[in-house]
Amino acid sequence: MAEYNKPHRNFNEQIALMKSRGLGCEDDRAAVQALKRIGYYRLSAYSYPFRRFDPDRPGKRCDEFIAGATFEQVVELCDFDSKLRAQMLVAAEIVEVALRVQVAYFLGKRERFGHLDRVHLDEGECAGRRGTHEKDVHTDWIDRYERRASDSQNEDFIRHFREKYDGQLPIWVAVEILEFGQLVRLYGMLDKQDKRRISDHFGVKGHNVLHKWLIRLNNVRNHCAHHDRIWNRIAVYGIPAVHEQQVPAALTHLSRLGDDDRKRIYTAAALSAHIVTLSKPETNWPRSFKTVVSKLPLRDGVVTEAVMGFPTGWKSFDIWNYEPKR
Structure with a gap:
């Protein structure tokens, strides 16, 4: 079993990570405020339905987001x-x-x-x-x-x-x-x-x-x-x-x-x-x-x-x- 070794990221880095995976964001400043209110890990549960299905693992999702998905949609959900x-x-x-x-x-x-x-x-x-x-x-x-x-x-x-x-x-x-x-x-x-x-x-x-x-x-x-x-x-x-x-x-x-x-x-x-x-x-x-x-x-x-x-x-x-x- 692999050791958990993901690094701590500040709020701006968390936004950058989600954007790198294809999640659109209309307002980085507002997104940071949302993360400060909700938290990255909690919000990730609401982002899960917006992720692509993994072609190599039937029924599982990967880190990348579907086309058109936005940070604002995740917060709205x-x-x-x-x-x-x-x-x-x-x-x-x-x-x-x-x-x-x-x-x-x-x-x-x-x-x-x-x-x-x-x-x-x-x-x-x-x-x-x-x-x-x-x-x-x-x-x-x-x-x-x-x-x-x-x-x-x-x-x-x-x-x-x-x-x-x-x-x-x-x-x-x-x-x-x-x-x-x-x-x-x-x-x-x-x-x-x-x-x-x-x-x-x-x-x-x-x-x-x-x-x-x-x-x-x-x-x-x-x-x-x-x-x-x-x-x-x-x-x-x-x-x-x-x-x-x-x-x-x-x-x-x-x-x-x-x-x-x-x-x-x-x-x-x-x-x-x-x-x-x-x-x-x-x-x-x-x-x-x-x-x-x-x-x-x-x-x-x-x-x-x-x-x-x-x-x-x-x-x-x-x-x-x-x-x-x-």
Whole structure:
């Protein structure tokens, strides 16, 4: 394996390197400012689709750029992705809060401290293992929950609660300190009847189906929160094949998507749109999302909606033409 020996380059040298590989640049000074804002390595991920395919390595790209590609087009794509992440984070907040409410309501109805005692959960799910982890799922969850509770002890509502009451936080308080991933894992451990009630609330037939959706949405949320590229990202795991009888009418078109497309951002956006409109009927999120995507800097064969998993004619689908309920 070769040793990494590429040299450090200043911003002007970075511009010169890209230009030597065929990337046009209208304004070197503005390009330097963009590199200072974004960084060469981060921006290179957005330049990748503009690179030529390597004739000696099928499916791989080389360092040289296609004819007509410019630095400005690469920055425009990077800035589009930033707006797309911001839009997805708006939806993630609504989805996460809606799930908090449902988990707190149904688990709290069963037992106010149900998250702490697996007798009120699904023992099979609690006793499961994650990879080669030594602890079972619930024990690991409790450890993470206690660390989270400790980190949150100076929150006003936590301090007030513990000054007034002794003991542990009931589930309707505890959900407010959980990260989305912890919340999704807790949903996976709920009693099957409680999971079914929550999946019914979200219009999904099958609690395991909803769980897979939530895992995927948490994955997207994390990418967005950490400013990762999402516009053409292919997830390691997508959602399972969608069956029309399991989902509301607005999502039946997902049944026509292939495995690869279900790992791309469109499917996550459609699932988000469904939960958002159900949870916040007055929302305009689907139309706002459509507006953001309409500003994708298209370039035939290079930057397309298809590489984001968008099906043909998607803008006409009911989910993206939702009328807010006032």
